Amino acid sequence: MEYRKIKDEDKDGGDTIAGDVESSPPKYPSGTLSAFGGSPIGRNKWKRKSIVTIALTFLTSSQAILIVWSKRAGKYEYSVTTANFLVEALKCALSLAALVRIWSNDGITDDNRLSTTWEEVSVYPVPAALYLIKNLLQYYIFAYVDAPGYQILKNLNIISTGVLYRIILKKKLSEIQWAAFILLCAGCTTAQLNPTSDRVLQTPLQGWVMAIVMALLSGFAGVYTEAIIKKRPSRNINVQNFWLYIFGMGFNAIAIVVQDFDAVVNKGFFHGYSLITTLMILNHALSGIAVSMVMKYADNIVKVYSTSVAMLLTAVVSVFLFGFHLSLAFFLGSIVLSVSIYLHSVGKVQR
Amino acid sequence: MEYRKIKDEDKDGGDTIAGDVESSPPKYPSGTLSAFGGSPIGRNKWKRKSIVTIALTFLTSSQAILIVWSKRAGKYEYSVTTANFLVEALKCALSLAALVRIWSNDGITDDNRLSTTWEEVSVYPVPAALYLIKNLLQYYIFAYVDAPGYQILKNLNIISTGVLYRIILKKKLSEIQWAAFILLCAGCTTAQLNPTSDRVLQTPLQGWVMAIVMALLSGFAGVYTEAIIKKRPSRNINVQNFWLYIFGMGFNAIAIVVQDFDAVVNKGFFHGYSLITTLMILNHALSGIAVSMVMKYADNIVKVYSTSVAMLLTAVVSVFLFGFHLSLAFFLGSIVLSVSIYLHSVGKVQR
Numbered sequence: 001m002e003y004r005k006i007k008d009e010d011k012d013g014g015d016t017i018a019g020d021v022e023s024s025p026p027k028y029p030s031g032t033l034s035a036f037g038g039s040p041i042g043r044n045k046w047k048r049k050s051i052v053t054i055a056l057t058f059l060t061s062s063q064a065i066l067i068v069w070s071k072r073a074g075k076y077e078y079s080v081t082t083a084n085f086l087v088e089a090l091k092c093a094l095s096l097a098a099l100v101r102i103w104s105n106d107g108i109t110d111d112n113r114l115s116t117t118w119e120e121v122s123v124y125p126v127p128a129a130l131y132l133i134k135n136l137l138q139y140y141i142f143a144y145v146d147a148p149g150y151q152i153l154k155n156l157n158i159i160s161t162g163v164l165y166r167i168i169l170k171k172k173l174s175e176i177q178w179a180a181f182i183l184l185c186a187g188c189t190t191a192q193l194n195p196t197s198d199r200v201l202q203t204p205l206q207g208w209v210m211a212i213v214m215a216l217l218s219g220f221a222g223v224y225t226e227a228i229i230k231k232r233p234s235r236n237i238n239v240q241n242f243w244l245y246i247f248g249m250g251f252n253a254i255a256i257v258v259q260d261f262d263a264v265v266n267k268g269f270f271h272g273y274s275l276i277t278t279l280m281i282l283n284h285a286l287s288g289i290a291v292s293m294v295m296k297y298a299d300n301i302v303k304v305y306s307t308s309v310a311m312l313l314t315a316v317v318s319v320f321l322f323g324f325h326l327s328l329a330f331f332l333g334s335i336v337l338s339v340s341i342y343l344h345s346v347g348k349v350q351r
Numbered sequence: 352m353e354y355r356k357i358k359d360e361d362k363d364g365g366d367t368i369a370g371d372v373e374s375s376p377p378k379y380p381s382g383t384l385s386a387f388g389g390s391p392i393g394r395n396k397w398k399r400k401s402i403v404t405i406a407l408t409f410l411t412s413s414q415a416i417l418i419v420w421s422k423r424a425g426k427y428e429y430s431v432t433t434a435n436f437l438v439e440a441l442k443c444a445l446s447l448a449a450l451v452r453i454w455s456n457d458g459i460t461d462d463n464r465l466s467t468t469w470e471e472v473s474v475y476p477v478p479a480a481l482y483l484i485k486n487l488l489q490y491y492i493f494a495y496v497d498a499p500g501y502q503i504l505k506n507l508n509i510i511s512t513g514v515l516y517r518i519i520l521k522k523k524l525s526e527i528q529w530a531a532f533i534l535l536c537a538g539c540t541t542a543q544l545n546p547t548s549d550r551v552l553q554t555p556l557q558g559w560v561m562a563i564v565m566a567l568l569s570g571f572a573g574v575y576t577e578a579i580i581k582k583r584p585s586r587n588i589n590v591q592n593f594w595l596y597i598f599g600m601g602f603n604a605i606a607i608v609v610q611d612f613d614a615v616v617n618k619g620f621f622h623g624y625s626l627i628t629t630l631m632i633l634n635h636a637l638s639g640i641a642v643s644m645v646m647k648y649a650d651n652i653v654k655v656y657s658t659s660v661a662m663l664l665t666a667v668v669s670v671f672l673f674g675f676h677l678s679l680a681f682f683l684g685s686i687v688l689s690v691s692i693y694l695h696s697v698g699k700v701q702r
Contacts, residue, residue: 152679176527176697179690183534186686189679195546197679328503328540328548329680335537336687339530343694346527 045297052293053306059287060310065317066283070276077272079260081252083281088248090285095241102236112236116243123228125247130221132251137214144207149200151192153211158185158304160212160219165300168223169230173301176347181301183340188308191315191333222303226295237296241289305344308337396648403644404657410638411661416668417634421627428623430611432603434632439599441636446592453587463587467594474579476598481572483602488565495558500551502543504562509536509655511563511570516651519574520581524652527698532652534691539659542666542684573654577646588647592640656695659688 102112141150162181165171173181203211229240256264263271294303312334318324453463492501513532516522524532554562580591607615614622645654663685669675 176694179694179697183687183690186683186690190541190683190687193544193680193683198676201677201679201682325549328552329544331552332537332541332544336534336541339534339537343527343530346530 049298049302052290052297053302056287056290056294056303056306057310057313059283059290060307061313061317063280063283063287064310064314065321066276066280068314068318068322070280078274078277079256079263079271081256081260082264082269083277083284085249085252085256086281087284087288088245088252090281091288092242092245092249094285094289095238095245098238099236099242102238111234112239114239114242116239120232121243123224124243125251127221127225127228127244128247128251130217130224132255134214134217134221137210137217141207141210141214144210145200145203146196148194148196149203150211152189152197152200153203153207154215155185155189155192156211156215157218158188158308160215161222161300161304164216164219164223165226168220169227169299171299174347177301177344180340180343180347183336183343184305184308187333187336187340188311189333190336191312191330193327193329193333219300222295222300225292226300229292229295237292240296241292244292245288301344305341309341312337400649400653403641403648404653407638407641407645407654407657408661408664410634410641411658412664412668414631414634414638415661415665416672417627417631419665419669419673421631429625429628430607430614430622432607432611433615433620434628434635436600436603436607437632438635438639439596439603441632442639443593443596443600445636445640446589446596449589450587450593453589462585463590465590465593467590471583472594474575475594476601478572478576478579478595479598479602481568481575483606485565485568485572488561488568492558492561492565495561496551496554497547499545499547500554501562503540503548503551504554504558505566506536506540506543507562507566508569509539509659511566512573512651512655515567515570515574516577519571520578520650522650525698528652528695531691531694531698534687534694535656535659538684538687538691539662540684541687542663542681544678544680544684570651573646573651576643577651580643580646588644591647592643595643596639652695656692660692663688 099112099114106112141153145153158181162173162178166173225244228244229237232240291303294306315324315326315330319326450463450465457463496504509532513524513529517524576595579595580588583591642654645657666675666677666681670677
């Protein structure tokens with residue numbers, strides 16, 4: 001079970017060597033048993049972890065399919081900033097709805113009350129701010145790489161997440177799990193290869209630097225979110241999500257004003273919205289909540305694996321939906337990715 | 352140390368379950384120590400194994416470079432069958448020369464005498480015959496796949512060698528080593544990807560069947576050679592090589608008569624021979640001897656890794672020699688291959 005309280009002193013970045021010593025939860029006697037949770041509590045945790053991971057995989061996969069669908073249906077006519085704002089608002093509303101149900105069932109406790117301290121809430125804007133910076137950089141990187149090249153470079157996220165997960169959360173991966181992580185990155189990239197991919201090798205230095213900075217920002221945002229959520233393991237996830245998404249709404253409101261103020265005033269907030277747009281907003285909101293759940297009950301490593309598998313699923317489903325052809329590179333990448341997943345689980349048992 | 356006497360009863364294919372039990376040589380206390388050979392004898396064996404493996408890697412790599420060079424220099428004008436015959440003859444001569452030196456130093460013993468029993472020598476024609484059948488099939492497979500496609504399909508050899516190594520030699524690979532072997536195959540294929548590779552997916556069923564049969568023939572020939580050579584561990588490798596190559600000469604003499612008799616009679620045996628041809632023959636002969644040495648002192652798995660690394664080396668050297676460009680797929684394949692080598696060695700220590 002990866003779930004573990006992140007001690008406050010860990011975050012001060014004091015003694016790194018002390019952090020190296022595995023302070024993992026009680027060891028289970030047998031590998032297989034521990035994988036499925038030895039105790040009933042362990043089994044429940046494992047079940048919850050599996051459900052959120054599978055949900056994230058399918059939501060991410062259908063997200064990509066909706067994007068392909070919307071591209072085929074024509075260009076985006078709605079403003080992206082308003083859609084992003086609605087995604088955050090919907091996530092906020094869903095978290096609040098879940099909380100209202102919990103309050104009526106269990107009553108209000110210290111763990112599920114919405115009111116909070118400045119100390120607890122002060123870290124919540126950080127991930128939203130990081131994603132904002134990353135999204136702004138995204139406009140500039142296209143001066144150096146084309147869109148397929150950017151898709152390839154985005155796989156650097158995998159490595160940056162692994163490295164930051166190790167450094168910031170001080171969680172150890174076994175050597176085999178590191179090997180698996182490198183394979184995951186190589187496998188995903190291989191699966192996405194297309195005849196124009198080689199152009200990415202001609203990316204100028206500035207492009208590489210930006211890609212690495214973006215990967216670090218995105219990795220840091222993910223790992224930081226996990227740190228925030230796991231810092232208070234007993235705190236209800238819906239409260240944590242509420243505060244996370246409130247700041248998301250705020251940052252996206254600023255983005256609307258800065259980027260699309262005129263369009264919204266002249267054409268209206270919902271101009272260009274269609275059935276697909278609505279489905280995409282719904283899907284993004286649910287995926288976002290699934291990501292938070294994975295951070296709470298699993299970790300960033302599981303998230304990365306989940307989204308990688310989603311990429312394969314999307315491609316396979318696209319064969320049936322859109323008549324896509326799978327390339328030899330896709331098959332090879334899928335094999336490498338499958339072996340990576342196997343090694344990740346084997347590496348865990350052996351450490 | 353992989354080196355182990357293959358018991359005669361093993362070859363009867365009697366009790367497979369008994370064969371599953373690892374009957375490996377004495378375990379060394381520490382992983383690192385055992386990798387470098389704990390005892391002086393172990394260290395010597397490890398050294399010999401390393402030298403023959405490195406020699407094979409460099410010889411195979413330069414072999415491919417000579418082929419590229421000869422292609423650039425123009426078409427083959429010499430008859431391939433005479434060249435193959437000369438390779439076998441040269442290997443035979445080199446083995447004999449080594450034996451003469453050994454005889455003058457150590458005297459003639461039971462292990463290094465050339466005379467043999469029918470029982471010992473009867474199995475030696477088998478690998479040569481298998482390679483002959485495989486080479487004949489090679490002409491027919493091009494009715495179903497193009498040359499780059501055949502290069503891709505040849506990577507099936509890796510899997511067939513692993514499977515036959517397990518079945519025939521009854522040597523166990525750990526689960527991680529199997530994972531590494533699948534990665535080796537995927538990595539080599541990825542490194543060889545080019546814009547036309549996807550065509551291999553349209554290979555008709557007959558093409559796939561032939562490719563698999565050829566992979567099995569080639570894998571079987573390799574594993575069978577290892578079985579022959581290791582059956583008598585104390586027998587001098589040069590004697591074993593001599594008998595192996597004598598039959599190789601015989602089969603290639605038949606091939607000359609069948610395929611190139613007229614050309615040889617009319618134009619002469621050495622028609623079209625150039626400096627490159629001579630270098631290629633020399634290289635093939637030395638590589639052949641290196642393969643036998645690897646079979647004696649290491650195994651087929653090491654051979655497969657060695658030739659895979661040679662493939663990468665060839666590509667890198669070709670960048671400098673012929674101005675080749677390395678593709679993104681090549682880099683990804685190299686990463687996967689490197690991780691595979693790492694996992695193979697880690698998997699060994701842990702079993």
